[in-house]
Amino acid sequence: MAEPLLTVRDLSVRFPTTRGVVQAVNGVEFDLEEGQTIGIVGESGSGKSVTAKTLMNLLPRTAEIDGEVMFDGRDVRELAAKGEDHFWGVQMTMVFQDPMTSLNPVKRCGEQIAETLRYHMGHDKKKAISESIDLLERVGIPEPAKRVAQYPHELSGGLRQRVVIAMALACQPRLLIADEPTTAVDVTVQKLLLDLLDDLRKERRMSMILITHDLGVARGRCDEVAVMYAGRIVERADSHSLFSDSRHPYTDALLRSIPRIDQPSHTRLDPIPGRPPELINPPVQCAYAPRCRFAQRSCLEEIPEVSGVVGMHSFACHYPANTERGEAALQANLDRGETAGGLHLHAAAEGAS
Amino acid sequence: MAGSGLAPLRDRPDVLLRVEGLVVEFPVGRRDVVHAVSGISFDVAEGETLGIVGESGCGKSTVARAIIRLNDIREGSVMFEGKNLAVLKGEELRKSRPDLQMIFQDPISSLNPRRKVRDVISEGLKVWGSQMGAWSEGRIDELMHAVGVDPKFGDRRPHQFSGGQCQRIGIARALAMDPKVLICDEPVSALDVSVQAQVLNLLEDMKVRYGLTLLFISHDLAVVKNVSDRIIVMYLGKACEIGAADELYEHPRHPYTRALLASIPEPAPTVEVSEGDIEGELPSPINPPKGCRFNTRCPHADEICYEDEPQMEAVGGDHFVACHHPVAVSIDV
Numbered sequence: 001m002a003e004p005l006l007t008v009r010d011l012s013v014r015f016p017t018t019r020g021v022v023q024a025v026n027g028v029e030f031d032l033e034e035g036q037t038i039g040i041v042g043e044s045g046s047g048k049s050v051t052a053k054t055l056m057n058l059l060p061r062t063a064e065i066d067g068e069v070m071f072d073g074r075d076v077r078e079l080a081a082k083g084e085d086h087f088w089g090v091q092m093t094m095v096f097q098d099p100m101t102s103l104n105p106v107k108r109c110g111e112q113i114a115e116t117l118r119y120h121m122g123h124d125k126k127k128a129i130s131e132s133i134d135l136l137e138r139v140g141i142p143e144p145a146k147r148v149a150q151y152p153h154e155l156s157g158g159l160r161q162r163v164v165i166a167m168a169l170a171c172q173p174r175l176l177i178a179d180e181p182t183t184a185v186d187v188t189v190q191k192l193l194l195d196l197l198d199d200l201r202k203e204r205r206m207s208m209i210l211i212t213h214d215l216g217v218a219r220g221r222c223d224e225v226a227v228m229y230a231g232r233i234v235e236r237a238d239s240h241s242l243f244s245d246s247r248h249p250y251t252d253a254l255l256r257s258i259p260r261i262d263q264p265s266h267t268r269l270d271p272i273p274g275r276p277p278e279l280i281n282p283p284v285q286c287a288y289a290p291r292c293r294f295a296q297r298s299c300l301e302e303i304p305e306v307s308g309v310v311g312m313h314s315f316a317c318h319y320p321a322n323t324e325r326g327e328a329a330l331q332a333n334l335d336r337g338e339t340a341g342g343l344h345l346h347a348a349a350e351g352a353s
Numbered sequence: 354m355a356g357s358g359l360a361p362l363r364d365r366p367d368v369l370l371r372v373e374g375l376v377v378e379f380p381v382g383r384r385d386v387v388h389a390v391s392g393i394s395f396d397v398a399e400g401e402t403l404g405i406v407g408e409s410g411c412g413k414s415t416v417a418r419a420i421i422r423l424n425d426i427r428e429g430s431v432m433f434e435g436k437n438l439a440v441l442k443g444e445e446l447r448k449s450r451p452d453l454q455m456i457f458q459d460p461i462s463s464l465n466p467r468r469k470v471r472d473v474i475s476e477g478l479k480v481w482g483s484q485m486g487a488w489s490e491g492r493i494d495e496l497m498h499a500v501g502v503d504p505k506f507g508d509r510r511p512h513q514f515s516g517g518q519c520q521r522i523g524i525a526r527a528l529a530m531d532p533k534v535l536i537c538d539e540p541v542s543a544l545d546v547s548v549q550a551q552v553l554n555l556l557e558d559m560k561v562r563y564g565l566t567l568l569f570i571s572h573d574l575a576v577v578k579n580v581s582d583r584i585i586v587m588y589l590g591k592a593c594e595i596g597a598a599d600e601l602y603e604h605p606r607h608p609y610t611r612a613l614l615a616s617i618p619e620p621a622p623t624v625e626v627s628e629g630d631i632e633g634e635l636p637s638p639i640n641p642p643k644g645c646r647f648n649t650r651c652p653h654a655d656e657i658c659y660e661d662e663p664q665m666e667a668v669g670g671d672h673f674v675a676c677h678h679p680v681a682v683s684i685d686v
Contacts, residue, residue, distance in 0.1 A: 043545040156634050186408035191616040191629045216618030257550040259579035261621050265598035267579060271550030275515055
């Protein structure tokens with residue numbers, strides 16, 4: 001089984017709008033092996049959810065998609081064109097962020113799971129409902145026989161998300177895409193849900209794409225992590241090296257900017273200045289250059305190619321952090337007091353950080 | 354009355370806000386009440402930042418809103434500069450408003466979308482007119498400058514700003530009243546991580562520059578630790594544990610505090626990860642458990658926990674815990 005389960009090559013998604021074309025996803029590439037979890041982290045607007053929705057064939061018709069998505073030797077975009085509905089929901093399923101809006105409020109939980117089983121697997125009603133009860137039990141819902149007859153509003157947020165997970169697992173998918181599955185729940189519930197997903201993944205040798213803005217979740221739960229910025233994957237590595245030896249200045253800056261539980265209180269944070277760029281008619285330059293402490297002239301002139309070993313540690317940067325070249329660029333900027341992108345740096349503040 | 358004890362109240366001259374036995378209840382239906390906050394006592398010294406942390410439904414926002422009387426207070430007192438805010442009415446209550454200002458979770462929906470941000474910031478000053486002294490364009494420019502929004506964008510409307518900038522504008526609006534206490538209710542929860550740090554640093558700067566006392570509410574344990582001097586951990590309308598920020602995270606004593614610290618994606622080194630596996634669901638605040646409210650999920654619960662409500666007790670220094678069986682911690686020397 002050398003072939004990865006999922007390969008994504010040069011995926012681009014554009015949305016025409018009245019203000020211009022939004023380049024939401026730009027040249028995204030990654031592989032996912034069977035039984036592995038890849039985390040996609042990024043801020044709002046970085047293209048992580050659009051990437052997921054492209055895989056799930058959930059984008060609006062107006063979206064212009066380019067690139068190749070192969071799943072176990074089958075071209076996913078071709079399946080979409082042929083209207084093969086039984087691919088999504090059986091082979092590849094998705095869990096969404098907000099369990100309140102991804103469940104139908106006027107349908108009993110059991111019926112919603114049973115619906116999936118009846119449509120995709122052709123079960124009759126009775127069998128579908130009894131299987132729903134088993135699924136609810138498997139995802140750790142107490143009194144499953146009672147819960148199948150309840151409506152979503154009768155359940156807490158954590159239980160609702162478990163119902164959504166049960167639904168996604170109903171047809172034994174080989175790939176589960178979880179888009180911010182725990183953002184709407186409390187930390188204690190988050191831990192239980194992530195533990196559950198971990199167990200299910202191991203038990204079924206399922207692959208998972210975990211989309212999150214929480215770096216801690218990505219670090220703890222993924223084999224590999226891809227960092228997205230302005231529609232591109234700017235860095236990708238196994239989660240250990242990504243967090244301990246990051247190369248892209250954006251990853252580096254993100255890690256420095258979050259408050260950490262092991263720092264004493266009132267530790268001064270090191271924020272990323274500015275904000276993410278507009279995705280309409282972006283200039284031909286590294287999208288992060290205006291906020292980057294390492295930026296040099298070439299960063300404003302050409303978009304850096306992805307370099308490094310694909311599948312090991314790859315990144316798209318002219319002056320990567322934690323390298324000699326990058327440190328020299330940073331030092332040059334500090335000496336000048338500003339970057340090529342016009343960002344002012346304060347040498348004193350740098351020394352303190 | 355169910356009380357969690359007055360032990361954490363300090364007898365210090367610089368205490369600015371003193372909340373004693375605060376009870377907030379909301380009627381539901383004909384007979385039931387939601388016991389949102391059931392007897393919380395704490396104080397905040399001048400220039401201090403008090404963090405309130407807990408999961409959704411624990412009553413942390415209700416505490417904040419009750420202090421500035423956005424909710425009715427059922428019982429208890431809120432002493433601020435010699436006055437009990439809990440019983441103030443009419444003009445007297447109105448006069449207390451500028452001193453206690455609030456910023457909210459959703460920065461965009463807390464600004465009027467149809468008004469220019471300059472007008473949003475200056476409205477309070479205009480309402481208070483002569484009492485506040487100087488209202489001028491210059492003052493608004495200064496405020497906008499202080500929070501890092503270019504005053505030349507003052508004529509724009511909120512939708513033309515990003516979430517982070519809207520939160521800055523919300524902070525400027527609160528600062529315009531020259532408040533003594535700034536209540537921040539999940540001020541960075543809706544912001545992206547890269548912007549979160551900017552706003553947290555800004556709050557620290559404004560605290561120093563304007564001599565503020567902060568009440569900071571968040572469900573994010575790392576964020577609360579970063580900004581706070583002292584922290585209260587709440588569960589189901591009660592305080593579990595109060596202590597200095599570093600001490601509380603270093604030596605958590607209440608099983609619930611430990612569960613929280615063990616549940617975060619990168620757990621605190623002071624707890625076992627398995628302590629995060631607390632079972633069951635948050636009980637209904639309409640019918641909270643007798644005794645200790647955490648008894649339905651606590652791994653250490655025994656008979657006494659179902660009978661008697663634990664009171665806040667000192668466990669050394671400025672550290673208080675309401676638990677019959679506080680977890681012993683080894684103090685490293």
